[in-house]
Amino acid sequence: MPAKPSLDGLEEKWAAVWDEQDTYAFDRTAERAEVFSIDTPPPTVSGSLHVGHVFSYTHTDTVARFQRMRGKAVFYPMGWDDNGLPTERRVQNYYGVRCDPSLPYDPDFEPPAQTAPHKRGGDPRQVPVSRGNFIELCERLTAEDEKAFEATWRRLGLSVDWKHTYATIDAASRAASQRAFLRNLARGEAYLTEAPTLWDVTYRTAVAQAELEDRERPGAYHRIAFHRPDGEPVHIETTRPELIPACVALVAHPDDERYQALFGQTVRTPIFGVEVPVKAHPLAEPDKGSGIAMICTFGDLTDVTWWRELRLETRTVIGRDGRVLADPPRGLDSESGRAAYAELAGATVHTARERIVAMLRDSGELVGELRPITHPVKFYERGDKPLEIVSTRQWYVRNGGRDDELRARLVERGAELTWHPPYMRARYDNWVGGLNGDWLVSRQRFFGVPFPVWYPLDEAGEPRYDRPITPDESALPVDPSSDVPEGYRAEQRDVPGGFTGDPDVMDTWMTSSLSPQIAGGWERDPDLFARVFPMDLRPQGHDIIRTWLFSTIVRAHFEHGTLPWRNAALSGWILDPDRKKMSKSKGNVVTPIGLLEEHGSDAVRYWAASGRPGTDTAFDTGQMKVGRRLAIKILNASKFALSVVPEEQAVRGAAPDPEAVTEPIDRAMLAELAGVVDDATAALEGYDYTRALERTERFFWELCDDYLELVKARAYDSDPAAGSARAALRIALSVLHRLFAPVLPFVTDEVWSWWQEGSVHAQPWPRTEEFASAAQAGDPAVLSAASTVLRAVRKAKSEAKQSMRADVERVVVTGKSVEAVRRAAGDVAAAGRIRTLDLVGSDDAELAVEVRLAD
């Protein structure tokens, strides 16, 4: 035990010890019932860790440590998310390469100079490389990131078993993603179809419903004249006049009196003179604009519904690059119409709109002035241009979006899951209930897990999408752009009568949704998988219930017919002092490592533990300082409690003896401690680490302020009463060290090492049975009454501006519970330096304390 205990250096010291001694190693001989398994969120390695990570990962760690001390074999792996766009861009810029899946794998490839980072976007100097080489570069780069992340996690004190890690682009993850997909395909849960698709023109990829967000954007209603056969105009209002050439019908509500005569008739479009039908449909809103709208292929999702339900033609004018297609759509046949279209061809949506407005003004078909509005526009969450809708062939996985029975079963799965906090389930129910299509899982990107599929080419060289060729599971992972399907030769690639590989990659959630299977060794290590799956806990942010949580449930439901885990704990956000979510753009993000170095890991963890599941929490360095004070207090109080035992009597590792606790006040303290153990245990069983900490902390401070002061003098003595105090202190110390261990792992292992063998984190969680024989006989009133008197004495000294060492001439205590005081009279008199302590019984429920200070 050091003469002057300090928190400095505890992180390095204990992180090294835990690593060396495998303190957190998963015991893979444990049966499922003895295992507590955690589906840890894999952080994005190409990004950086921020305070929010420290916050939520600490929550999980407190639960992991509690379960470990309760005797569970804790399966606590760590994953790295290196799959997807962020890594793609980072690898491009770092190595000056770009992925070109048409290239063959080059085993001798070395990237160009890794110096000057290249500019964003399509730098022409970027060297094209195969997908296999690109993945290797990704793994090379992220290996560096992973080291930095791991170092941060170790310093934070996460009790992860570092022998169990995975990366979402590594071979095992790719094999698992492809295997699960092939099984989805075989069971009919995955399918390929051509359909209108939400499309990001910047990234040139399809996106899924879960990746959408609405953004308020300025726009304007344009009042535009269509023409009836008799020459009379029909006015519609639209915010997207550039889509007039894509118009396939007009639509009004079936009950709208104004348009009854028009239903079934045709009208001609302005400028282009295309004849289109007028239809009735209940989704048309009579109150919006003129009550009649143009249907284009495709302006928005309502257009898609109308197009599908009214069986309309398709006139595509916007290409995948977001520009007007070179050739006019079918039906746009008139000479003047084609001439007008030629003015638009190749233009961006924005330019096309300006040009068509000018044409409409010239022709007199634009009526009145534009009416500016702001309206919600759909964006890809990572994109900065509005989504277009184009018809493309894509892979889908069924998720209940078009199947009420499946939807109902997935809602039931949500009900089977235990949510922390429970109300988060509503997010899940709302999302599943609001799905309007299956999960679009293919992305027109280069870097990611490829679909393990080839297509035969017919005599004309066209792919037979209805006859996909799939590999044997034993061959996974495969890359169809370089691997050759069975029965074909490499020379047959992309030639008539040969084959072609599916060029797309999977949505990253197709891999992430398998994190329990990937971490648990599904089909790779059946023995491990049987011990850890379904997992006990999924910790995650509530913002990705619709994506990660939901998709993981979908995959496990299909593959295993079960939930992937029993509990989901949803962490809140970190808010800055203005109650806004902390974000990089606001420049208010603090780096985790700096935070840990400044305040100490235990202190930061203490702050994190103040955030209950689901609760947004203010970033508060004040709370970290409080945590640091608590850790220092644990050092000092432990030093005191251990130092009152004469050195020759101190036996390392000796269990404190409850039988030696004989004094009423010592037993009272242990009785109260028993209540703390019960409450903290119940709280942690329910994932309420915050309450467990609060309860423990409150008891500990009161122990230091009152009990320690009361027994101090006696404990230094050498008679049997001293032995009682010392034994009680050591029992309390042993219990408190363990109660604090999940939140403050560094300081607790430090103080534990002063007097015990092994790590505190390998000890059993405290149970009241350990000291029941002493505690059960304890009357808590003894301690509380003694404390009341002591406080009154302190108050008198404080008001007299005297030192706490000042002598007290006489104290008279009156009240019902003076007998309780009497049982601790010696300690009270010693702690208060009271010469005469008079105890007068009365019927008053409250103790009255009269203090006369010495002169």
Place this chain on the structure above:
RNA sequence: GGGCGUAUAGCUCAGUGGUUAGAGCACUCGCCUUACAAGCGAGCGGCCGUAGGUUCGAGUCCUACUACGCCCA
């Protein structure tokens, strides 16, 4: 527009229908007290968002409203 959540001391938050609503921080006034001055003691500080209702009794339950946050349209 729909759903969920939050509203208690200057700040951050506890409060599980039942005495006079609590803690920490901050602030004020004190104290060198051999575990701890990175400490200790004491004190100040509340129309519990607003308005109704249920109840013997409401910070707590119900309804409406207001403000804020998140999710979804």
